[in-house]
Amino acid sequence: MEITNAEFVISNTDVKKCPAGIFPEYAFIGRSNVGKSSLINMLTGRKGLAMTSATPGKTMLINHFLINHSWYIVDLPGYGYARRGQKGKTQIQRIIEDYILEREQMTNLFLLIDSRLDPQTIDLEFMEWLGEHGVPFSIVFTKGDKLKGGRLNTNIQQYLKKLKEQWEELPPYFVTSSENRMGRKELLDYIESINKE
Ligand code: GDP
Numbered sequence: 001m002e003i004t005n006a007e008f009v010i011s012n013t014d015v016k017k018c019p020a021g022i023f024p025e026y027a028f029i030g031r032s033n034v035g036k037s038s039l040i041n042m043l044t045g046r047k048g049l050a051m052t053s054a055t056p057g058k059t060m061l062i063n064h065f066l067i068n069h070s071w072y073i074v075d076l077p078g079y080g081y082a083r084r085g086q087k088g089k090t091q092i093q094r095i096i097e098d099y100i101l102e103r104e105q106m107t108n109l110f111l112l113i114d115s116r117l118d119p120q121t122i123d124l125e126f127m128e129w130l131g132e133h134g135v136p137f138s139i140v141f142t143k144g145d146k147l148k149g150g151r152l153n154t155n156i157q158q159y160l161k162k163l164k165e166q167w168e169e170l171p172p173y174f175v176t177s178s179e180n181r182m183g184r185k186e187l188l189d190y191i192e193s194i195n196k197e
Helices: 036-044 091-102 121-132 151-166 184-196
Strands: 006-012 025-030 062-067 071-075 106-114 137-142 173-175
Touching (some): 025 036, 036 062, 036 137, 036 184, 091 106, 106 184, 121 151, 151 173
Parallel strands (some): 025 071, 137 173
Antiparallel strands (some): 006 062
16 A cells, blocks of 8 residues: 555544544554654655654644545554553553543554564553453564664564463564665555455
8 A cells, every 4th residue: 555645633632532434543652762753754754744752742642644535543642551550540541541442443553662672561561451452453663774684583583472471362563664664565555454354
């Protein structure tokens, strides 16, 4: 699939104010600085579409981008996910959970993971939560250009090995780079295949 049209529609903090209609939504989430805005800009081919970490005040918002007049990319707030049972959920966590659990149009969640890092508790717990709630999700490893030679592959295999301890079946995963557009076609084709279902 090629993206021929991408337009910003609305930013808000309330799932009830997200756009009406039945267009499918593909949401992107990850810890701050994981490369989410860069990835959205790379996928859409629009450099300034999603605001990068350098933009102040962008942290709390659910951003809707209408793609090819027929589906949405949804940019969710960067998370710092609190442990289960911990009192006092942050406002961001509430926004994220409300969107993921209440938004019927949400078709697939892409969870972004920095390909250079070892598995982080915060991400593993978040995946566990997604599994408990039956949320369809995929993993997107980011910044794939930063590890040279075989190190990228080694790191990803180690990550998947760790996940296999937790999951009977691994979610689909993609290895991407916003610098050299690695993984772009695979990710867009995956979205297209779900859209056709
Ligand atoms: P966000 O907070 O998740 O939206 O992250 P950003 O997209 O703002 O990226 C955080 C930082 O990582 C910025 O300095 C980006 O330039 C850098 N970055 C993001 N993606 C890539 C990538 O694929 N390759 C490299 N080398 N740097 C990246």
